[in-house]
Amino acid sequence: MHLIMILNALAVAWWLRSSWNQPQASWSLRWGRSLFLFLFPPLLIFMTAIAVLFMGPQGAMGGITGSVSYVVALIYMAFFAILCIKLAFQGWQSVESARKCPLVNLGDKRARLLQTGALFAGQIGFWQPELVVSQGLVQTLSPEHLESVLAHEQGHHYYRDTFWFFWLGWVRSCTAWLPNTEPLWEELLALRELRADGYAALQVDPLVLAESLLLVVSTSPVLSEICCAALGSSGAGDRLEQRIEALLAPPEPIAEAQLQSWHGFLLAFLPLVAVIFHS
Structure with a gap:
């Protein structure tokens, strides 16, 4: 019975992920659907594994022992934990590397100055990230363009993108x-950047921000994307074109996440109900 639970969870997860296609809709609809299809399948598998572990290897449902399914669930949970520790360590290394950079004042903001000629600006960290900019960015951009870049990075800070996308990146690794x-994942990255662009466009000229975006994404990333949210993220190909078009078009309101939009995720906890009826 336990093995059937695992197989059912895997089948539902596979079916849901297979149903995704590139949506052409508003930001909020794209964000809600993409986040659900990205997060719900692994959450369902995760909850199923927890339920199987709680029921133990000596399951009595249907008269079938659950030792095989118990071992499978245990291995999968260990796999999840190892990947989390690995990503956390890599993220910590990125944060420590950023903290070695000297602090500079950019107007009313303080930032870490990265000693490189590449054009880079990003938030590095977890819940309270630090602004990191490169020497090349400060020397190359005009004060107006630099202000637009800093406004974009403030958007990442406002939405806590480094924190939330660390966990989403963990989910990505676990369910590759x-x-x-x-x-x-690329869709969520693009929507994250569109959200930060929208935040910045309320404070600076969108055209200036678009020009800054074209300059910054022309260079390769200089830091790991783990625990990092940078202006140039997801800037290749049609993603860059999409962001430029969004900046030049009339601004689209970006609604805050509503509680009811999370109701669908409660279905992922259904496997835990089986623990109540297990003997």
């Missing part, structure tokens, strides 16, 4: 074998 993991 599911269909559409990479397209959904």
Whole structure:
């Protein structure tokens, strides 16, 4: 019975991920659907594994022992934990590397100055990230363009993108074998940047921000993307074109996440109900 639970969870997760296609809708609809299809399948698998572990290897449901499914669930949970520790360590290394950079004042903001000629600006850290800019960015951009870049990075700070996308990146690593993991991840990255662009466009000229974006994404990333939210993220190909078009178009309101939008995720906790009826 326990093995059937695991197989059912895997089948539902695979089916949901396979149903995704590139949406052409408003920001809020794209964000809600992409986040659900990205997060719900692994959450369902995770909850199923927890339920199987709680029921133990000596399951009595249907008269079938659950030792095999228990071992499978235990291995999968260990895999989740190891990946989390690995990503956390890599993120810590990124934070420590950023903290070695000297502090500078950029107007009313303080930032870490990265000694490189590449054009880079990003938030580095977890819940309370630090602004990191490169020497090349400060020397190359005009004060107006630099202000637009800092406004974009303030958007990442406001939405706590480094924190939330660390956990989403962990989910990405754990479920790389599911269909559409990479397209959904790229979609969420693009929507994250559109949200930060929208935040900045309320404070600076969108055209100036678009010009800054074209300059910054022309250079390769200089830091790991783990625990990092940078202006140039997801800037290749049609993603860059999409961001430029959004900046030049009339601003689209970006609604805050509503409680009811999370109701669908409660279905992922259904496997835990089986623990109550287990003997």
